[in-house]
Amino acid sequence: MTEVDQAASAGPRLKAAGPGGRFGRLGEVRHLGLVAALVLLAIVGLVTKPENFATSSNLVSILALASTIGVITVGMTFVIIGGGIDLSVGALMALASVWATTLATQSYGPVVMIVCAVLVGTGAGLLNGILIAYGRMVPFIATLAMMVAGRGLAQRMSNQRTQLVQQDNSMIVSLSTTRVLGLPLLVYVFALVVLLGWLLLNRTTFGRRTYAVGGNPEAARLAGIDVRKHTLMLYALSGLCCGIAAVLIMARTTTGSSTHGDLYELDAIAAVIIGGTLLSGGRGTIIGAILGLLIFTVITNLFILNGLNTADQLIAKGAIIVAAVLLQRRSLKTPT
Numbered sequence: 001m002t003e004v005d006q007a008a009s010a011g012p013r014l015k016a017a018g019p020g021g022r023f024g025r026l027g028e029v030r031h032l033g034l035v036a037a038l039v040l041l042a043i044v045g046l047v048t049k050p051e052n053f054a055t056s057s058n059l060v061s062i063l064a065l066a067s068t069i070g071v072i073t074v075g076m077t078f079v080i081i082g083g084g085i086d087l088s089v090g091a092l093m094a095l096a097s098v099w100a101t102t103l104a105t106q107s108y109g110p111v112v113m114i115v116c117a118v119l120v121g122t123g124a125g126l127l128n129g130i131l132i133a134y135g136r137m138v139p140f141i142a143t144l145a146m147m148v149a150g151r152g153l154a155q156r157m158s159n160q161r162t163q164l165v166q167q168d169n170s171m172i173v174s175l176s177t178t179r180v181l182g183l184p185l186l187v188y189v190f191a192l193v194v195l196l197g198w199l200l201l202n203r204t205t206f207g208r209r210t211y212a213v214g215g216n217p218e219a220a221r222l223a224g225i226d227v228r229k230h231t232l233m234l235y236a237l238s239g240l241c242c243g244i245a246a247v248l249i250m251a252r253t254t255t256g257s258s259t260h261g262d263l264y265e266l267d268a269i270a271a272v273i274i275g276g277t278l279l280s281g282g283r284g285t286i287i288g289a290i291l292g293l294l295i296f297t298v299i300t301n302l303f304i305l306n307g308l309n310t311a312d313q314l315i316a317k318g319a320i321i322v323a324a325v326l327l328q329r330r331s332l333k334t335p336t
Helices: 003-012 012-017 021-048 055-080 090-100 110-134 139-158 168-175 185-202 205-215 217-222 229-252 262-272 286-305 310-333
Strands: none
Touching: 003 262, 055 090, 055 185, 055 205, 055 229, 055 262, 055 286, 090 110, 090 139, 090 262, 110 139, 110 168, 110 229, 110 262, 139 229, 168 185, 168 229, 185 205, 185 229, 185 286, 205 217, 205 229, 217 229, 262 286, 262 310
């Protein structure tokens, strides 16, 4: 019997919360519901703005916007399934973009810029993990502190100015401008991150341990899983995704700025919740989170096309989050 099987027998919640079982079947039904919601939104777009919504340029714009937040959402999915939360993702993306676009870093070329962004994001994620796993800080507090500090450090490094990506580093900009089969390269980067995230969560021991730690950390510990080490790795993974997202935002905007990623943490958390991941941990899917993200992105696009203001958009998103949480509570009360 493997360590995760032992954990499942030690804690009945794990048996229901993993990728299989009752919650697995509910997840499949939820995915179909999310696809139906996307189809409904597409119909709304075709009815209200047929001349704008279905154009290739608009669809590419939706995918490009979803790509940056989507990479962050993949990391957020792992953290929440593992029983945590990460409020610092937007600030870490901003910090990584600013650090990578400083003149000192840019002088070494685009490869160093990319490596710098990834290392900054991963390093900050590791610090989150150390504070939470070994410092025993509550994830909400630790990542909230990192959110504030990361945003402040980005402002200090850039003197609150937007830093342009120099023409010598056009390789980064090409992620947004170069198209393959009509789609910019950053969309393919996003797809690759989603694929790797899905494989890691569903086809590896790391993924099974993530469900185990999130479902019942004490049972996971008794089964021999190093819960603290695994928690550290989850936050490092989230930071890594922030670093990759920083490269994508630099490609899209050709800038590094302390204002990048504003409220991205809320969008990512909302997408994960709508996708069916429990905030208490132990249950969730990458596919559901990405479908939730696409729903939010299409809604944003529809609001823009129809000239509706940002306030109405935020109200609609808030109502969707509340509805998603209520549906989760109802599904958990459904008898087996």
